[in-house]
Amino acid sequence: MEYLRTLRNNNVIYSGTRNNYNQQTTSDFSIRFVFSGNERYNIGKRQLSIHNDSFLILNKGTHYTSTVESAIPVQSLGISFDDKFLQDFKNSWQLKDDTLLNLNKYPSINRYEHEFDETIYPFKGDLFFNVNHLKHHLDRGLQDELLINEYLHHCLINYFQIFNEEIFQKAQRLNFLSKSTKIEILRRLNLAKEYLYSNYNTNVSLDELAEYACLSVTHLLRTFRQAFHQTPHQFLVQIRLQRAKDLLKNTDYPVNEIVNMVGFDCPSSFIRLFKDRFQTTPLKYRLSF
């Protein structure tokens, strides 16, 4: 189902099956999701790929191209927030004592937010539930803009919660005295993460990962572990397993083919890792649906 809804307050929601696009510019701050397949965004020299376990933030005015590279139809959802709606939201949250942004603790969040937010984040928690509810209603023709805007308001709450978790809470774990150093290192580590999210199915080398993140290999390994409590390799395996799980559930590809599609070399090690993580074998998992 394809639709483009422009609300009276100029928030815009697009849902549909994406085709190849020419170059575009975002007119507003927007969040991009895919529910099946994957979509690749080129922003400058960066190539970012989103799947159903992740989402992408695009800032106002960003030039990008997006292409679909997927064997299965790509169901995507894009939400663009009008400036005024976004500013009203930020003001209302900054005035709350119990704000999720915790502005007293992190007074510079607004300064860093713009620099940080245009990357890939995990599609998880309350954002996952609220976006799925919203899509469910829109697919069935919901017209009530008050309700749609209620969902959009909560999507922003949920996004900033994820932003806070992924940026500020993880920056606190880094062993540097200077706050600005922590923030800069985390910005580079996030580049490494987006590289892994986007190239999970290729033979990623530590050298190219470190180069993309503008860190030395040693520095990358040490700080990645401090911030995320796992190595880049463990993070990569986690993405591969998650995406293999999705393919097992939603496609008929043979297990051996999925092993190659998600970047594993060896079926036996894939089965062992899958079992360790999900306490079931790939085949049993597939048969459970």
Next chain:
Amino acid sequence: MKIKYIPIFTDDIDGQVKFFIDNLGFEVCDKKNLLTSRECVIMQTTSPDIFMLIAKDYGYDTRRCNIVVSTDDCLNDYHQLKLAGIQFYNEPQYSPTGLRAEFSDPSGNRCLLIEERNYTDLT
């Protein structure tokens, strides 16, 4: 929306649990912090969709919920109930168990609308 939990407040949680097990054949199935700042013992009743919530009684408490209504979409039901004129004590709030909002019935009984969310399934 449906009633899923029946809250019981008591000074003696263990005694209350024993009473339900011994006399009504209920079983303890979980412990959750479903009511604000109260860990509750959850008991499966003989009806598969109805559970008892056994919570500590802290004496007179104006914020005590008498009814717990389960929903699969809290924001939608909150919005529809507000349109119908129902008075809510708060906007939907996030908790470790999901999204919740509290409203009042015409007699002033406090009701909890809760959408339980299983966050662990997402990883």
